[in-house]
Amino acid sequence: MRVTFSAIVAPPPSPSAPRRHPQLLKQPRSHPHLHCVPLSASPGTSRIRRIVGVLEKDAPEVETAAAVDVDGGESEIGINGFAVETVEVARDSPRKVLGRSKKMAQEEDDSSDRFKLRNGREIFEEKAYLVGVDCRGKEDALFSTEDSLKELAQLADTAGLLVVGSTSQKLAAPNPRTYIGSGKVAEIKTAIHALDVETVIFDDELSAGQLRNLEKAFGGDVRVCDRTALILDIFNQRAATHEASLQVALAQMEYQLPRLTKMWTHLERQAGGKVKGMGEKQIEVDKRILRTQISALRKELESVRQHRKQYRNRRLSVPVPVVSLVGYTNAGKSTLLNQLTGADVLAEDQLFATLDPTTRRVQINNGMEFLLTDTVGFIQKLPTMLVAAFRATLEEISESSLLVHVVDISHPLASQQIDAVNKVLDDLDVELIPKLMVWNKVDKADDPERVKIEAEEKGAICLSAINGDGLEQFCFAVQAKLKDAMVPVEACIPYDKGELLNTIHQVGMVEGTEYTESGTVIRGHVPLPLARLLTPMRQRVTELTNMDKSV
Ligand SMILES: Nc1nc2c(ncn2[C@@H]2O[C@H](COP(=O)(O)OP(=O)(O)OP(=O)(O)O)[C@@H](O)[C@H]2O)c(=O)[nH]1
Numbered sequence: 001m002r003v004t005f006s007a008i009v010a011p012p013p014s015p016s017a018p019r020r021h022p023q024l025l026k027q028p029r030s031h032p033h034l035h036c037v038p039l040s041a042s043p044g045t046s047r048i049r050r051i052v053g054v055l056e057k058d059a060p061e062v063e064t065a066a067a068v069d070v071d072g073g074e075s076e077i078g079i080n081g082f083a084v085e086t087v088e089v090a091r092d093s094p095r096k097v098l099g100r101s102k103k104m105a106q107e108e109d110d111s112s113d114r115f116k117l118r119n120g121r122e123i124f125e126e127k128a129y130l131v132g133v134d135c136r137g138k139e140d141a142l143f144s145t146e147d148s149l150k151e152l153a154q155l156a157d158t159a160g161l162l163v164v165g166s167t168s169q170k171l172a173a174p175n176p177r178t179y180i181g182s183g184k185v186a187e188i189k190t191a192i193h194a195l196d197v198e199t200v201i202f203d204d205e206l207s208a209g210q211l212r213n214l215e216k217a218f219g220g221d222v223r224v225c226d227r228t229a230l231i232l233d234i235f236n237q238r239a240a241t242h243e244a245s246l247q248v249a250l251a252q253m254e255y256q257l258p259r260l261t262k263m264w265t266h267l268e269r270q271a272g273g274k275v276k277g278m279g280e281k282q283i284e285v286d287k288r289i290l291r292t293q294i295s296a297l298r299k300e301l302e303s304v305r306q307h308r309k310q311y312r313n314r315r316l317s318v319p320v321p322v323v324s325l326v327g328y329t330n331a332g333k334s335t336l337l338n339q340l341t342g343a344d345v346l347a348e349d350q351l352f353a354t355l356d357p358t359t360r361r362v363q364i365n366n367g368m369e370f371l372l373t374d375t376v377g378f379i380q381k382l383p384t385m386l387v388a389a390f391r392a393t394l395e396e397i398s399e400s401s402l403l404v405h406v407v408d409i410s411h412p413l414a415s416q417q418i419d420a421v422n423k424v425l426d427d428l429d430v431e432l433i434p435k436l437m438v439w440n441k442v443d444k445a446d447d448p449e450r451v452k453i454e455a456e457e458k459g460a461i462c463l464s465a466i467n468g469d470g471l472e473q474f475c476f477a478v479q480a481k482l483k484d485a486m487v488p489v490e491a492c493i494p495y496d497k498g499e500l501l502n503t504i505h506q507v508g509m510v511e512g513t514e515y516t517e518s519g520t521v522i523r524g525h526v527p528l529p530l531a532r533l534l535t536p537m538r539q540r541v542t543e544l545t546n547m548d549k550s551v
């Protein structure tokens with residue numbers, strides 16, 4: 001039996017459900033969010049259940065409510081809020097069923113090598129083909145089409161795909177139907193057959209119609225997706241905490257909402273076109289359900305966010321300055337945090353290794369302390385729904401005393417990456433927060449000495465987070481920047497407030513100490529919240545000075 005696998009958009013699994021890589025099961029192409037369950041099957045075939053839609057919340061959840069015979073397959077209405085369909089597929093990929101050449105048999109043997117371990121999970125390495133478009137309206141793009149495609153290849157690799165080729169096209173404007181021109185569509189189709197491509201990834205966001213038309217043009221069994229879907233897929237694989245999972249699920253649903261067009265068209269096919277419009281009605285129902293799910297997720301996220309805020313407020317009541325590490329993905333932020341604090345945040349040569357913020361205390365040799373926060377990295381063309389969904393996490397950044405912008409200076413596109421990070425920061429309302437530029441991975445740079453001279457000229461700190469070079473200089477630079485943001489104070493601390501004196505030494509910079517009858521007079525710089533706390537003691541110094549003058 002031959003089954004056509006069109007990419008059917010299904011909602012992502014609930015964040016609490018166990019996550020699984022889309023290609024975890026060895027099966028013909030599946031949509032990133034289409035999770036198939038293998039069932040018992042006749043020899044040489046597999047029976048899988050595939051999700052074909054969402055059920056209304058109050059719809060009865062029945063194992064098998066309706067079975068419709070279509071082309072030998074059967075349909076059933078489903079489980080846990082999802083409509084599912086059972087299909088029997090040959091264990092070979094659909095194309096292989098048509099005839100098995102020697103080459104194909106060889107390929108089948110090779111495919112066993114395509115199971116790779118990623119993020120602790122075994123996944124099937126699909127063959128991907130990348131497509132970029134150089135449009136006239138994109139002159140302000142930070143990356144050239146070629147560089148952007150290289151980055152897309154890295155993203156594909158992170159997601160566990162095997163990139164087998166790529167192409168790009170110069171266009172005056174994207175084609176509204178297929179994004180690329182018809183000649184390019186034909187060229188890619190040829191490449192698909194020649195390279196046995198399973199997934200075609202576009203470097204720009206595609207509309208629902210473009211996705212559908214391209215899938216139709218390439219043939220039903222080729223999956224088409226875009227950069228945004230790929231990034232969402234990586235985030236989905238990487239989300240380790242409840243909050244991150246909620247944020248990713250929200251972003252995925254928002255991405256899917258306008259793309260729900262295909263989910264129910266199979267109903268019309270099954271009914272032989274007798275129930276015209278049924279699919280459309282069902283799409284409306286699905287959209288409503290998805291919207292309800294989105295608002296439920298938003299509520300849940302809000303409560304997680306409140307909890308985090310309470311925790312942060314408690315932390316802020318101790319006025320230790322917070323320093324946030326920001327930067328392009330893979331710049332070395334987590335490695336820097338680990339080096340300075342002995343933390344064991346996952347740091348690896350993959351994009352988006354970190355999704356959740358981690359905060360650790362750093363103590364400088366002179367006794368001063370600050371909190372260092374590592375958070376999610378940025379990328380050019382960062383999907384807006386992802387920024388919105390991660391706003392709670394990113395809020396941490398907007399409440400810091402200092403932003404440390406970590407740059408991989410050994411990267412050929414370091415300056416474009418800096419611009420891309422600044423672009424995201426512009427959206428985050430952080431222009432008033434002082435910034436410190438750090439050029440990391442100087443050990444990997446072609447000419448480290450020249451880079452160091454250039455950094456000095458530009459007021460950046462050069463370091464190597466991996467071998468610890470320049471860390472001391474970094475800490476002093478952080479201290480100096482924090483001092484700029486501090487308030488100069490002179491306060492008389494009574495002798496019974498020893499703890500306060502310790503706090504001033506920890507979080508501020510003491511420049512002079514004098515012991516008087518009334519207490520210790522301190523001169524120095526402290527963060528604003530501490531300066532406020534010291535107000536009565538600052539007045540005490542003024543009184544003492546006035547008394548001295550009148551004597
Ligand atoms: N040679 C060299 N490699 C480094 C240095 N710092 C980090 N790396 C490597 O760069 C890769 C990325 O480091 P991470 O610390 O995970 O980068 P990140 O900025 O946290 O990345 P995301 O979490 O993805 O945003 C890892 O393989 C590190 O070992 C450095 O100073 N020199």
Ligand SMILES: [Mg+2]
Nearest residue numbers: 333334353354
């Ligand atoms: Mg990281």
